[in-house]
Amino acid sequence: MAATKKTGMQTITFQNPPFFRGNAAVAGPKEGQGPLGRTFDVVLPDTLNGEETWEKAERKMLENACELAITKAGLTVEEIDFMMAGDLLNQLISANFTARDLGIPFIGLYGACSTMFEGIALASMLVEGGFADYVLAAASSHYDTAERQYRYPTEMGVQRPLTSQWTVTGAGAAVIGCEGKGPAITHVTIGKVIDLGIKDPSDMGSAMAPAAADTVIQHFKDTGRSPSDYDLIITGDLAAVGRALTEQLVKQAGYDISKNYTDCGILIYDPVQDTHAGGSGCGCSAVVLNGYLMGEIRTGKYRRVLGVGTGALLSPISSFQGESIPGIGHAVVIESTASLRK
Amino acid sequence: MEQDRAVPSAHETQKKIYSQMVARTKPKPPLARNVTGAFFFGGAICTLGQALLNFYISMGLTRPDAGAAASATLVFWAALLTGLGVYDSIAKYAGAGTIVPITGFANSIVAPALEFRREGMVFGVGQRMFTIAGPVLAYGFISAWMVGLITYLFK
Structure with a gap:
């Protein structure tokens, strides 16, 4: 049987498009001061977010975004069929540990910074294919946790080149479902x-x-x-x-x-x-x-x-x-x- | 087999064309500003070192002792400024001006020591504090030993 939903070489066209049911964005202080600051649901007062380590702070941020997206979707954690999430840290500790605390059946994703879109793509396929009613897709990154893993300690006196980018401290989550008002x-x-x-x-x-x-x-x-x-x-x-x-x-x-x-x-x-x-x-x-x-x-x-x-x-x-x-x-x-x- | 060889060569051409496109598109580093910053900040640190040396000599220390005291003072201030989160802000403008003098060496040890304290005193601070300074120390010792050997043999 031919794959009826596949279009061309790499595209999937949904016959019954799934919907965004709830979305949440939690951002760090620098991001909160940026031009999009008021569009985020939560802006953290500082990068430690009341935790002992930056890794824990990232995790708390991701958990916060997930819970908020579920609440905004008008659902409870138990009603979410699957969770798909990822982050930049070795062995996906932010996503894995968040999934441990939320207790939703979990699929870990690594797509580096493309993870949010990878999650939405897969979650949509699960929902449209009739494998789930509600799927949570989420991703997070944190300036300090990424910097120490990929580059230099944060207090190192180095001059950053003009091509370099700043890792966003933030977490986003989306609940995707077969019916809803969202896009x-x-x-x-x-x-x-x-x-x-x-x-x-x-x-x-x-x-x-x-x-x-x-x-x-x-x-x-x-x-x-x-x-x-x-x-x-x-x-x-x-x-x-x-x-x-x-x-x-x-x-x-x-x-x-x-x-x-x-x-x-x-x-x-x-x-x-x-x-x-x-x-x-x-x-x-x-x-x-x-x-x-x-x-x-x-x-x-x-x-x-x-x-x-x-x-x-x-x-x-x-x-x-x-x-x-x-x-x-x-x-x-x-x-x-x-x-x-x- | 010929096809196998043709594919990577097309990819190589594509890579070459792309690297030229990147070179055209990338912003150029502000060389004049960076060099000026490095010159003045580096010069200021060295002048401060000289002033400290003169001060310690005037206080009655011998020249080698005064040199060690001046270095220790600079290291102390660099470590303190790193701890206060100020050193990296200065380095943003100073570039090599704050990396090359002994203050840069102090910063390169204190920064990872602070960063990895949450992984514990042994495998965090103890192991990681030399991640950046380690190579400098290792090759510094090797070259010092070789220079010493050459001097010993030919003097």
């Missing part, structure tokens, strides 16, 4: 791992841009749509450098996205916040999607959005061994219910 998920395009040889770990935008561009181009080819079919095309955490590169790469394939394309990593911080290229981390697309974007789609500012979660699939070990940085991009089409009815 719908109509398509998913699963990305390929693409590597064009970038080795500089302080330039992840350049490393991820080819993967993001590849997914965007493939999405247009698979669906027969063009950039003008979307009110907004938004990538996860390419920031300023990666955004400029993605735009050029997509243009080379014959699609002009310059008019309606931006990146979560650019939106989340103000240039005066001294983050250089912009934001990064699982939390970047997670809080922008579940906070800002959901709000704008609900109020009708955007009716149809192509979101592409982007991830840099490196590890400190692969970097030390001189390997280049592979990237990935997963696309999800989010459409307001009003637009869907037309």
Whole structure:
């Protein structure tokens, strides 16, 4: 039997689009001071969040986002069939430990910073396929936990290059269900791992841009749509450098996205916040999607959005061994219910 | 087999074209500002070192002792400023100006020691405090030993 929901090479078209039932975004203090500060449900007073360690603080933030999304969905923890979550820390300790505390049947995901979109894509498939009524997708990152794992101790006196990005302290969660009022998920395009040889770990935008561009181009080819079919095309955490590169790469394939394309990593911080290229981390697309974007789609500012979660699939070990940085991009089409009815 | 060889070469070309695109798109580091910052902050730390040396000599220490005292004072202040969370803010403007002098060495030990205290005194602080300074120490000792050996053999 042919896969009736598969469109083209990498895209899935939902026949009964699943809905966002509840969304929550919990962000750190720096993110709260940024331009999107008021779109987050909770802004932490400090990066320790009342805990002894930054790792515990990240976990508490993720748990907070999950519980809030479930409450906003009008559901209880027991009613959630499956939870899919991930983070950047070794062995996914934030997601695993949060799932231990919540007690929801759990599937751990690692898609680096693309995890939020990877989770939404998979959760939508579970719901639309009739395998679950409600699935929780979540992701988190924390500046201090990521910095000490991937780069330098936070008090080290180093000059960050202009291409470097700032890991967002934040967690986002979304409850996806077969019925609800929220925006719908109509398509998913699963990305390929693409590597064009970038080795500089302080330039992840350049490393991820080819993967993001590849997914965007493939999405247009698979669906027969063009950039003008979307009110907004938004990538996860390419920031300023990666955004400029993605735009050029997509243009080379014959699609002009310059008019309606931006990146979560650019939106989340103000240039005066001294983050250089912009934001990064699982939390970047997670809080922008579940906070800002959901709000704008609900109020009708955007009716149809192509979101592409982007991830840099490196590890400190692969970097030390001189390997280049592979990237990935997963696309999800989010459409307001009003637009869907037309 | 020929096809196998053709695929990576096309990929290599694509990589090359992309690296040129990245080089065109990437912002250029503000070299003039960075060099000026490093020159003045580095110079200021060295001047402070000289002033401390003169001060300790004037207090009656011998020159080698005064040198050690001046270094210890700089290390103390760098460690304290690291602990207070100020050193990295200065380093943002100073760059190599705060890394190269002995203060940078102090910062590179205190920063990981602070960072990993939550992993305990042995496997946290004890093991991790030399993650950045370790290579400097190891190769410093090796080159000192080699210079010593050469001096011994040829003098």
